[in-house]
Amino acid sequence: MSLEKLSDGLKNVVKKIMESVLIDDRLINEVVRDLQKVLISADVNVKLVLELSNRIKERARKEKSKLDKKQRIVKILYEELVKILGKKKELKLRKMKIMLLGLQGSGKTTTAAKLARYFQKKGLSSSVLCLDTYRPAAYEQLLQLLKPYNIRVYGDADEKNPIKIAEKFINKIKSDVVIIDTAGRHKNQESLFNEMKELDRIIKPDEKFLVIDATIGQAAKDQASAFHREVGITGIIVTKLDGSAKGGGALTAVAETGAPILFIGTGEKIEEFEEFDPDKFISRLIGLGDISTLLEKAKEVIKEEEIERMMKHEITLLDLENQIENIMKMGKLKDLIKMIPGFSLFMSKEFADLTEQKMKSYLVILKSMTKEEKLNPKIINSSRIRRIAFGSGKSIEEVRELLKYYNQMKKAMKLMKRGRIPLPFGFRF
Ligand SMILES: Nc1nc2c(ncn2[C@@H]2O[C@H](COP(=O)(O)OP(=O)(O)OP(=O)(O)O)[C@@H](O)[C@H]2O)c(=O)[nH]1
Ligand SMILES: [Mg+2]
Numbered sequence: 549m550s551l552e553k554l555s556d557g558l559k560n561v562v563k564k565i566m567e568s569v570l571i572d573d574r575l576i577n578e579v580v581r582d583l584q585k586v587l588i589s590a591d592v593n594v595k596l597v598l599e600l601s602n603r604i605k606e607r608a609r610k611e612k613s614k615l616d617k618k619q620r621i622v623k624i625l626y627e628e629l630v631k632i633l634g635k636k637k638e639l640k641l642r643k644m645k646i647m648l649l650g651l652q653g654s655g656k657t658t659t660a661a662k663l664a665r666y667f668q669k670k671g672l673s674s675s676v677l678c679l680d681t682y683r684p685a686a687y688e689q690l691l692q693l694l695k696p697y698n699i700r701v702y703g704d705a706d707e708k709n710p711i712k713i714a715e716k717f718i719n720k721i722k723s724d725v726v727i728i729d730t731a732g733r734h735k736n737q738e739s740l741f742n743e744m745k746e747l748d749r750i751i752k753p754d755e756k757f758l759v760i761d762a763t764i765g766q767a768a769k770d771q772a773s774a775f776h777r778e779v780g781i782t783g784i785i786v787t788k789l790d791g792s793a794k795g796g797g798a799l800t801a802v803a804e805t806g807a808p809i810l811f812i813g814t815g816e817k818i819e820e821f822e823e824f825d826p827d828k829f830i831s832r833l834i835g836l837g838d839i840s841t842l843l844e845k846a847k848e849v850i851k852e853e854e855i856e857r858m859m860k861h862e863i864t865l866l867d868l869e870n871q872i873e874n875i876m877k878m879g880k881l882k883d884l885i886k887m888i889p890g891f892s893l894f895m896s897k898e899f900a901d902l903t904e905q906k907m908k909s910y911l912v913i914l915k916s917m918t919k920e921e922k923l924n925p926k927i928i929n930s931s932r933i934r935r936i937a938f939g940s941g942k943s944i945e946e947v948r949e950l951l952k953y954y955n956q957m958k959k960a961m962k963l964m965k966r967g968r969i970p971l972p973f974g975f976r977f
Contacts, residue, residue: 551789551833554796557586558629558834562622571617576608583625591765591797596632596804604628626830633826634803637783639810641670645718645726645751648785649744649775650759652732655787655813657686659759660729661693662813662821668699672724677717678703679710679747682731690729693818710743714750728753741778748779755782757810760802762786765794769801776807787813790820863961865922868954869914872907909942910950916940925954 561582568575580601587597607624615623646663648656660676667674676694678701680686687703694701702717710731718726728751733740748756758781760768768786775781784807789795802809809824914922916939921928928936928951937944 551795553793554586554590555833555835557589558583561586561625562834565618565621565625568618571621573609576605576621579621579625580604587796589793591794592632592800593766593769593797593804596800600628600632626834629830629834630826632800632803633829634806634808636825636827637808637810639755639783639823641667641672642754643672643724644754645728646755646757647728647730647747647751647753648757648759649730649779649781650732651740651761651771654732654759654761655785656680656732656759657683657689657729658693658816658818659785659787659811659813659821660727661690661699662818663727663811664694664699664725665697665818666811666821667725668697673722674725674727675700675702675721675723676727676729677701677714677721678729679713680729680731681708681710681713682733686729686731697818711746711750714747718751737774744779756780757783757785758807759785759787760798761792762789762795762798763792765792765797766801768798769805772802772805772807776805781807783808783810785809785811785813786824790814863954863958865914865917865925865954866919868957869911869922872911872914876904876907876911909946910953913937913940913942913947913950925951 561579564582565571565575565579583604584597584601587600588594604624607628608621611620611624613620613623648660648663650656657678657680660678664674664676676690676699678687678690683689685705687701687705690701690703700723702721704713704716707713707716714728728747730744730747731740756779758772758775760771762768764771772781772784784802786795786798786802786809789798789812792798799809799812803826812822812824812829814820814822913936916936917928921932921936933944933947933951937947940947
């Protein structure tokens with residue numbers, strides 16, 4: 549219901565832009581004012597809304613693009629909305645213990661079941677350990693939720709001390725992923741935090757996810773900060789987005805703390821749960837499906853602009869990192885090459901030679917570099933290479949190979965700029 553309202557509001561803003569006859573300052577001001585109203589009624593923080601408005605106005609005034617005016621404004625609006633939701637964090641599929649934390653009624657137990665099912669669908673074995681000894685029948689609740697999926701639940705309905713239950717089971721559970729459901733309390737936060745810390749010490753979870761109820765809106769910010777300060781969290785799950793008029797406020801407030809939102813809960817049922825991807829989320833909210841041709845076109849133009857930008861300055865390792873990330877996001881290499889007119893001419897062989905595994909490995913290495921190194925690769929000397937290799941868990945040879953690859957690309961770019969496309973690149977795609 550709630551998100552529908554936010555979604556309708558945003559769709560109307562986009563509609564106003566697309567149906568306008570003249571895009572001038574007056575229209576942009578009007579559109580930004582509409583947007584402000586929509587966001588504030590979804591409980592997004594007023595300061596954040598004002599900052600967003602200013603950025604949109606400024607970009608609308610300054611930026612040039614090959615897109616026509618309307619498309620350009622929609623693109624700016626879309627990008628700025630995505631930005632206030634933070635970056636998508638990939639949760640690596642691996643063997644892990646995940647502890648769920650959160651206040652009473654925030655949705656921990658439901659989420660524990662949803663997560664266990666999520667990992668099962670991804671092909672990992674999963675189970676849930678119930679450490680909630682406060683709520684009567686918490687263990688029963690889990691058993692019932694997970695029975696249809698044959699997911700095991702560990703717990704002890706007779707034991708009142710969660711520490712003892714944790715000690716009894718934690719080293720015995722053999723599944724790939726163990727989700728640990730804990731008790732929540734409203735009033736006595738201190739005792740909750742103490743119990744969390746104690747459990748943290750015994751369980752040594754790989755991930756600690758805070759479960760937050762979206763209906764509290766922007767108050768989510770203080771809650772996220774408090775939990776992070778007290779017990780440290782590695783990610784956030786926002787629940788009940790289906791039933792909250794303040795969902796926008798909760799999401800943006802959490803994103804503001806810098807903690808990544810990993811999943812969202814959109815209903816009571818076990819399948820009503822999804823990975824959180826700011827891009828997809830906003831596309832869906834503002835109904836980019838309806839104007840998909842625009843988005844396709846915008847994508848192409850973004851790519852063209854990107855190429856032009858890269859042609860103007862010397863390519864850096866940061867560009868390379870972005871490219872690899874984009875390719876991995878899009879999946880098929882061939883599709884990508886098709887999508888970027890002109891690019892294929894000189895990039896295809898280089899990229900086609902890069903196997904997916906190589907790309908992943910390069911990406912890991914690039915992630916171990918500092919921003920300064922990526923922007924100014926010349927400073928990467930042997931001792932930096934050693935550090936990068938160590939930090940990324942790769943060999944020195946692999947780091948050197950990446951640098952060699954980068955230098956080749958840079959050379960190809962230079963030749964391209966001078967209008968001399970080297971034969972070996974140009975004719976093999
Ligand atoms: N609409 C909706 N309801 C949800 C969602 N997630 C949980 N709920 C409901 O919220 C209520 C509380 O959920 P629980 O999972 O029991 O919450 P909890 O954090 O384990 O609660 P305590 O164990 O008492 O701390 C239940 O009625 C759930 O069905 C969601 O994403 N959407
Ligand atoms: Mg519970």
